[in-house]
Structures are given as C-alpha cells and as structure tokens.
Amino acid sequence: MSNLSKLPDIPNILAAKLAAANRWVVVTGSGVSAESGVPTFRDAQTGIWTKHSPEDLATSQAFEANPALVWKWYVWRRELIKKAQPNAAHRALATLAQLKPNLSLVTQNVDGLHQRAGNENVIEFHGNIWHEKCFSCDRHSTSLEKYSEQPPRCEICNGLLRPNVVWFGEAIPEEALASASLAAAQSDVFLSAGTSSLVYPAAGLAEIALQNKATIIEINTNATPLTTKTDYSLKGLATLWLPAITAHVKRSLENH
Numbered sequence: 271m272s273n274l275s276k277l278p279d280i281p282n283i284l285a286a287k288l289a290a291a292n293r294w295v296v297v298t299g300s301g302v303s304a305e306s307g308v309p310t311f312r313d314a315q316t317g318i319w320t321k322h323s324p325e326d327l328a329t330s331q332a333f334e335a336n337p338a339l340v341w342k343w344y345v346w347r348r349e350l351i352k353k354a355q356p357n358a359a360h361r362a363l364a365t366l367a368q369l370k371p372n373l374s375l376v377t378q379n380v381d382g383l384h385q386r387a388g389n390e391n392v393i394e395f396h397g398n399i400w401h402e403k404c405f406s407c408d409r410h411s412t413s414l415e416k417y418s419e420q421p422p423r424c425e426i427c428n429g430l431l432r433p434n435v436v437w438f439g440e441a442i443p444e445e446a447l448a449s450a451s452l453a454a455a456q457s458d459v460f461l462s463a464g465t466s467s468l469v470y471p472a473a474g475l476a477e478i479a480l481q482n483k484a485t486i487i488e489i490n491t492n493a494t495p496l497t498t499k500t501d502y503s504l505k506g507l508a509t510l511w512l513p514a515i516t517a518h519v520k521r522s523l524e525n526h
C-alpha cells in the first residue's frame with residue numbers, strides 16, 4: 271500500500287458504513303487474480319489451448335474422455351499460477367481480515383493466492399488447484415507428480431488422480447457452502463470483487479446477503495448481473511479499490 275495518494279476516494283456514506291460494519295463477507299473471483307497474471311476464466315485462452323474452452327475441459331465428462339488432455343491443461347494452469355505473485359488486492363484483503371476479525375473471505379479462485387498473501391481462513395468455494403483427489407474413489411490425495419504428462423494414480427485404488435477443483439456440474443464442497451451461506455446471511459457488509467456473478471451457487475451468496483439487508487458493494491471493471499442490485503458499484507480495478515477500502519478502515523480504526 272505504498273501508493274495511497276493514488277487510491278480512489280470511497281463515497282462518504284459508504285465510508286461511514288464500512289467503518290461501523292462488523293461482520294463482513296468478501297467474495298472474490300478471477301478478476302482479483304487477473305493483475306497477478308492469472309487469466310480470468312472467461313478470458314481467451316492462449317497458446318495451444320485457444321481451440322478449447324474451459325467449459326469443455328473442466329468437466330468430469332472431459333476427464334473421462336481424455337484424462338491426459340485435461341490433466342495437461344491443469345499442468346499449464348499450475349505453471350501460470352506458480353509464476354504469479356499475490357497482488358495489491360490480495361494483500362489488502364489479508365490486512366482487512368486482520369482489522370475486521372469477523373470477516374469471511376470466500377473465493378471462487380483455485381490458485382491459492384489469498385493464502386500466499388497471508389489470509390488464513392479462506393473458504394475455497396471451487397477447491398484448490400494444488401490438491402488432488404481420486405477420480406474413482408474420491409479420496410483426497412497429494413501427488414508429487416503435479417507436472418507429469420499423465421494423471422498420476424491413486425495409491426489406494428489405482429484410479430486416476432484429478433485436481434481437487436469443482437468442475438462444471440459438480441457440487442460445491444458441503445462445508446464451504448454451509449459456512450459461506452451462513453456468513454452471508456449474517457453479514458453487515460457484503461463485498462463482491464472481480465467476479466462476473468454468473469456462476470451459481472457463488473452468485474447466490476449476494477442474494478442471501480441482500481435478503482438480510484447487508485450493504486452490498488461490487489468492485490468490477492465491468493457491469494455484471496449483480497451491479498443493479500448493489501448499494502455501491504465501485505467500477506475499476508480490484509488492486510485500487512480493495513487497498514482504498516482497507517486504508518479507509520485502518521484510518522477509521524486508528525482515529526476511533
């Protein structure tokens with residue numbers, strides 16, 4: 271947070287609400303990691319992957335039909351993520367969670383960058399690309415062969431290992447769904463950052479918060495289906511708005 275002078279101003283009424291709010295829910299999407307160089311889900315894919323869409327690769331049917339292709343795609347994604355560093359948005363959220371201990375951070379990202387920035391209790395809604403589980407027996411497993419050409423085998427049943435992420439058509443991990451829904455229902459402030467709010471049930475968390483009269487804020491470079499339902503739409507980069515919010519909360523706590 272060295273560029274404080276360049277950060278955008280928080281609207282006055284919102285500033286007062288943020289300072290007073292106790293229970294926060296922040297839901298992040300791939301827009302938060304975009305400035306770390308991790309392409310968003312709906313961005314055009316590059317290199318040899320241009321002819322495939324993520325929707326065609328991130329499914330159990332795709333893995334069944336061609337496990338090596340899907341595995342290779344995840345190897346490529348892991349390579350990208352490995353080179354990426356947490357950015358100012360990730361760092362601001364790690365600080366915000368320290369300032370507001372009742373903050374629940376829910377991420378749809380599988381890259382682990384929030385944890386690398388220092389957030390300890392992240393609710394991983396769509397799993398984590400660095401973990402594996404068995405496609406056959408579902409047992410969680412950690413493979414050392416994360417970069418091999420072919421999916422490694424399960425030590426228990428010899429099935430194929432797959433990344434432990436949520437694919438299209440699959441259920442959200444039960445515990446993540448339950449704790450995120452409860453936090454949304456109890457939140458004073460609900461902040462959606464860098465997500466297209468298109469994919470349910472993650473997009474439904476804002477609706478739970480809305481029903482419970484939380485202040486809804488969206489940070490996004492573009493309009494989304496959530497934008498018209500928000501109290502505050504902060505248009506622009508997550509790396510500017512999140513540090514601005516954290517700096518404001520920090521100042522207001524110091525002046526209290």
Ligand code: OAD
Pocket residue numbers: 298299300301302304305310311312313328378379396436437438463464465466467468469489490491492494506507508509
């Ligand atoms: P998307 O790629 O759908 O949307 C990214 C959003 O971030 C868009 O609305 C962009 O306008 C916005 N954005 C991009 N760069 C930004 C920046 N620097 N600052 C602020 N906003 C920015 O990604 P998600 O919403 O995360 O699920 O996608 C949700 C889920 O859809 C993913 O987790 C994935 C996919 O299906 C599964 O794999 C289950």
